[in-house]
Amino acid sequence: MPAFSWFSRLPAPSLALQRAFAVAAVITQAGIAVTGSVVRVTGSGLGCPTWPECFPGSLTPVAHPEFHAFNQWVEFSNRLLTGVVGFVGAACLIAALLVRPRRRRLVWLAASMPAGVAAQAVIGGFTVLTGLVWWSVAVHFLVSMVLVWLAVLLLRAVGEGEGPVRRLVPRPLRALQVANAGVLAALLVAGTLVTSAGPHSGDSKTPRLDLPIATLAQVHADLLFLYLGVLVGLGFGLRASGVDRRIWSRYWWLIGVVLAQGCLGMVQYWTGVPEVLAAIHVLGAGVVVVATAALWTATRDYGPIPAPPTPASGRTADAPATTAA
Numbered sequence: 279m280p281a282f283s284w285f286s287r288l289p290a291p292s293l294a295l296q297r298a299f300a301v302a303a304v305i306t307q308a309g310i311a312v313t314g315s316v317v318r319v320t321g322s323g324l325g326c327p328t329w330p331e332c333f334p335g336s337l338t339p340v341a342h343p344e345f346h347a348f349n350q351w352v353e354f355s356n357r358l359l360t361g362v363v364g365f366v367g368a369a370c371l372i373a374a375l376l377v378r379p380r381r382r383r384l385v386w387l388a389a390s391m392p393a394g395v396a397a398q399a400v401i402g403g404f405t406v407l408t409g410l411v412w413w414s415v416a417v418h419f420l421v422s423m424v425l426v427w428l429a430v431l432l433l434r435a436v437g438e439g440e441g442p443v444r445r446l447v448p449r450p451l452r453a454l455q456v457a458n459a460g461v462l463a464a465l466l467v468a469g470t471l472v473t474s475a476g477p478h479s480g481d482s483k484t485p486r487l488d489l490p491i492a493t494l495a496q497v498h499a500d501l502l503f504l505y506l507g508v509l510v511g512l513g514f515g516l517r518a519s520g521v522d523r524r525i526w527s528r529y530w531w532l533i534g535v536v537l538a539q540g541c542l543g544m545v546q547y548w549t550g551v552p553e554v555l556a557a558i559h560v561l562g563a564g565v566v567v568v569a570t571a572a573l574w575t576a577t578r579d580y581g582p583i584p585a586p587p588t589p590a591s592g593r594t595a596d597a598p599a600t601t602a603a
């Protein structure tokens with residue numbers, strides 16, 4: 279395609295650069311969920327009451343008797359951060375498109391980053407225009423967690439090929455991991471319901487989910503126990519099948535962050551959900567997703583990266599396997 283010939287002549291990015299972009303994607307995708315929670319706990323959700331403009335006729339905050347400057351700037355800064363996350367996502371996609379030979383899985387995962395940011399911009403706009411209706415805030419958060427998961431898969435895909443998937447643990451253990459991911463999804467959804475009924479709506483006038491917080495928090499915590507139970511079962515299975523140290527180190531990291539997040543959840547519940555703990559709990563949720571996805575990627579393999587085409591033949595040869603991301 280002549281229009282894109284200049285693009286295909288650009289140099290292929292190094293593995294280190296691709297990894298740096300993917301790590302930045304993990305950090306920014308999880309980070310914007312945390313800054314979003316800061317918007318919520320500071321009651322700044324409607325600091326900019328319109329979207330995409332902050333105020334009718336102005337993209338940026340303006341002095342207004344009914345809208346405090348602090349709330350305007352908190353919400354506006356979070357909107358600006360979307361640009362940073364979008365930039366990182368675009369860098370991931372451009373890097374993946376320049377890799378030779380082209381790797382479909384890598385490109386799809388990289389493309390999910392900017393696509394996800396675009397989707398989140400629409401969902402975020404919808405959230406503002408509906409006055410922060412609780413289910414929209416919840417969807418906004420959950421989509422972020424899906425993007426964090428995909429960013430971790432992207433980071434791993436940078437260092438692996440496109441061969442048939444090879445399971446590094448017995449099939450029943452993979453099934454346990456699938457169950458574990460399912461319970462994590464339910465745990466996150468339950469968390470958003472606790473938030474929806476809780477005190478931090480993002481704006482004092484926003485109607486809350488009319489369900490008892492104690493019951494929702496109980497379901498949320500019960501799902502944590504289920505999650506931990508599956509994780510312990512997985513640990514016994516891993517021990518019986520003698521997996522390598524890399525899988526073990528990821529397993530113990532996951533156990534550690536889940537326990538820390540669970541303790542934090544209990545503390546914030548018993549202390550009346552202070553703002554700062556609510557924001558740290560969102561950070562913890564992102565870290566739990568990263569750790570679960572990291573264990574997931576460590577237990578299967580798509581083979582070595584294919585070597586770049588040689589100038590003479592235009593053909594590729596098998597390259598040695600790279601270390602895991």
Ligand code: HEM
Pocket residue numbers: 315416419465466467468469470471472473474476477478495496498499502536539540541542543544545546547551556559560562563566
């Ligand atoms: C691995 C364990 C846990 C994870 C991954 C997790 C995750 C989450 C998530 C995603 C939210 C919603 C955040 C938002 O919508 O902005 C949330 C909210 C909440 N969680 Fe957890 N949670 C965990 C454990 C716990 C435990 C054990 C408790 C104790 C009851 C707890 C108490 C709460 C409370 C009170 C909220 C509402 C915070 C608010 O109103 O802002 N969490 N959690």
